[in-house]
Amino acid sequence: MFQSKIILSVFFIVLIYKNHVDAQTTGAGFCGPYTLSQPVLINAINDTTISLLEISNPSGHCIKITNCNNIIIEKCLLGPSSGNGIDLYNCRNVEIRDCRIDSVSSGVFALASQIINVHNIEVKNVQGPFPRGQMVQFDKVDSIGNRVNFNIVENILGESYAEDAINMYKSNGTPSDPIQIKGNWIRGGGPSASGGGIMTGDSGGSNVKVEDNILVNPGQYGIAIASGTDIEILNNKVYSKQLSFSNVGIYVWNQYPDSCGGNRVNGNEVNWTNNLGLSNDRWNGGGCGTITDWNNNTWGAAIDSSILPLQILLNCTTTANLQFFEEENSIKIFPNPFKRKIFIENYSAGRFILYDYSGRIVKNILTNPGNTAIDIQSCKSGLYFYVFRSKQKNEFGKLLKIQ
Secondary structure (H helix, E strand, O other): OOEEEOOOOOOEEEOOOOOOOOOOOOOOOOOOOOEEEOOEEEEOOEEEEEEOEEEEEOOOOOEEEEOOEEEEEEOOEEEEEOOOOEEEEOOEEEEEEOOEEEOOOOOEEEEOOEEEEEEOOEEEOOOOOOOOOOOEEEEOOEOOOOEEEOOEEEOOEOOEOEOOOEEEEEEEOOOOOOEEEEOOEEEOOOEOOOOOOEEEEEEEEEEEEEEOOEEEOOOOEEEEEOOEEEEEEEOOEEEEOOOOOOOEEEEEEOOOOOOEEOOEEEOOEEEEEOOOOOEOOEEEEEOOOOOEOOOOOEEOOOOOHHHOOOOOOOOHHHHOOOOOOOOOOOEEEEOOOEOOEEEEEEOOOEEEEEEOOOOOEEEEEEEOOEEEEEEOOOOOOEEEEEEEEOOOOEEEEEEEEOO
């Protein structure tokens, strides 16, 4: 049976579903326009795209998807709501991208589902209460193809009540394709005494890779393995100042009857101050056996809150004139992310304009057909937008500068 609660101006585009492609820049890049909509509830429908909607719901979820396959949710503005921005149950092959979510219980909650790909979304001020309060939570999400990549969450103390920014509860990837948690920016947490940044192995789980994330003042802890097997914590940056609820940067501790072992913590940079004003970068609480590469991390790293830009959420008041479409462009820009230089390969003469996150122009140059190298070493790390204007068309995109 198919049940729906789609009221007023809700538009669905039924498509043949395309393969997921992981994004390479962090955060959403879309400012509308949107179509005002009532909350969306669909059950047992497949091959559908939900796009360009603005939804709030004082009495429940903004979007609720149940028993569905091959769903895309994109470029939506969700919240405020008393429920979740997007709530999934028993779904398979769902991609959530380029959405902005504000003042909801949790941003995305996926239960008993498979192949869930959440990328390039922005979430602000999750409200909880526990057990909600996440940007993204997977609850018994198994199989290949599960991703939480290149998203942004900012929780402002006093305006939010966050638990874990990202939580993996009884969720399992596979040895050949672990659950990916990569390239996310997390800032702000608390005042929960139990919540923090990225929680893996919550009541069990396996085959999870947490890689290249940046966390600033995320709560009681930074990144955790609470049980589970074959979990990797790799090359993340974790910082916290002294807060009334701050405790430890990275910890591994089997808190459940589930098995815990075969885990790896490597290449991370951590600078964490606990609530007593003492350095507390890591803790091995036991019960997980040998932690591979535990000593191959930079504890007490020379990092501070500047590892994230001052503004990490999209400022639509200054960039609303830029529309970012995923289309075949006639230019190629690489590498992306970049550190010092970018290279433009274009087939026609044009003008390349680079904007920072506030909409300020940082580069404005003419380019001829061929390859052009641009030095952007002096720019701060963060998300940038570009426009390439030629006689044929205007093209738009995003670039990420890393340290």
